[in-house]
Amino acid sequence: GFPILKVQAFADNFFAVVVLAPLIEELIFRYFLLNFLWAVRLAPIIIIGVTSSLFSLFHYSAYGASFAAQNASFVGAFLFGLVAVIIALRTRSIVYPIVIHATLNLWLLIKYSFSI
Numbered sequence: 372g373f374p375i376l377k378v379q380a381f382a383d384n385f386f387a388v389v390v391l392a393p394l395i396e397e398l399i400f401r402y403f404l405l406n407f408l409w410a411v412r413l414a415p416i417i418i419i420g421v422t423s424s425l426f427s428l429f430h431y432s433a434y435g436a437s438f439a440a441q442n443a444s445f446v447g448a449f450l451f452g453l454v455a456v457i458i459a460l461r462t463r464s465i466v467y468p469i470v471i472h473a474t475l476n477l478w479l480l481i482k483y484s485f486s487i
Contacts, residue, residue, distance in 0.1 A: 381484040388480045399466045400426045400452070403457040415460060422431035423452030451475065 400422050401483060408418045427449035455468040 377485055381480060384480055384484070389473050389477045393469050393476055395464045396426070396429075397455070397469045397472055400429075401455055401465045405456060405459060418460070419453060419456050423457045425448050426452035426455075 404422055404425065405418060408421060413421070427445050430448035431445050451472070455471065458467050458471070459465055
């Protein structure tokens with residue numbers, strides 16, 4: 372089985388990483404920011420670019436201190452932001468982006484908690 376410390380680290384981070392972060396981040400970027408930019412009548416392509424860019428900047432240093440890790444997190448977060456905002460715009464809902472974000476974070480938590 373897995374060493375108890377890895378299981379404990381996973382359990383300690385689960386709520387923050389898989390529940391709280393996706394909910395709060397999607398509310399900020401795909402609800403409040405998206406709706407604000409829509410209300411000021413920006414073109415959808417601008418909304419997509421701005422929300423994805425700000426999301427990636429927010430996550431810039433999330434995956435380690437090395438330059439390579441930071442650039443990987445920047446690009447990955449930007450691409451996720453693109454997908455999430457397009458889904459939010461097409462469905463007019465943040466439920467799907469929240470579920471996808473939580474699923475991605477769960478996968479990353481498992482990967483980093485258990486060195487997979």
